[in-house]
Amino acid sequence: MRRDVFQAIADPTRREIIALIADRSLNVNAVAGNFDVSRTAVYKHMKILTECGLVVVRQQGRERFCEARLERLHEISDWVEQYRKFWNARFDALEDYLNKMEPKKKKGRG
């Protein structure tokens, strides 16, 4: 199934899962233990995360360790960064405006 990273990170539970396993692998039950929803629900979220490549699963005996592979987030980063100039432009325009209003306080804080 074609899974989209944008859609994957749209769900807050999935973002929490990512936060949880970003720096260490955890098995499915351990991840599920951190949420109020059922293990199956967490499992489904995990499946979506693996389908879009943000997580890989390593089997070890009867456990399956979920490991974050966050490289794919560059796709999000690239998309957002292309627009940074627009919001910076708006910020610059505001700054210019404020400078014209109070030219002597252009770096002031109060």
Add this chain to the structure above:
Amino acid sequence: MRRDVFQAIADPTRREIIALIADRSLNVNAVAGNFDVSRTAVYKHMKILTECGLVVVRQQGRERFCEARLERLHEISDWVEQYRKFWNARFDALEDYLNKMEPKKKKGRG
């Protein structure tokens, strides 16, 4: 209604709308003209975008111009960037590995 920027950009049509109006305001019909779906469908997407602050609408006569306000994307940027160290770490580890394999070619491309 509480709208989430992450959820707002999850839909590809909404990302296209953002691309379309990032550098110039367009009225609703003009935006809708760029898509295969109905004007109403585009209007609904636009509503979601305004509800989460990515777009503001300026009324001008009977037209309503939709203007991108992409500052809110910093929320996405911040979220992604906190994880950059993890994917960089993995990349560094790969690089280290390759360096050990072929120490003389550590910068080589062919």
Add this chain to the structure above:
DNA sequence: CTATTTTGCAACCAAAAGGTTTCATTTTAT
């Protein structure tokens, strides 16, 4: 004034999302 343009919104619909309970399977512990 009347017709047209631009828009918002209600009503409705199908599919997807997110959740649950239940059951089967595999691995490990006793």
Add this chain to the structure above:
DNA sequence: ATAAAATGAAACCTTTTGGTTGCAAAATAG
């Protein structure tokens, strides 16, 4: 061998999402 643990997946349910058509209202053009 049996029991327990960890997991995958099916079946089902409700809400949300993304879409449609149709209509009403406001502004503008003729």
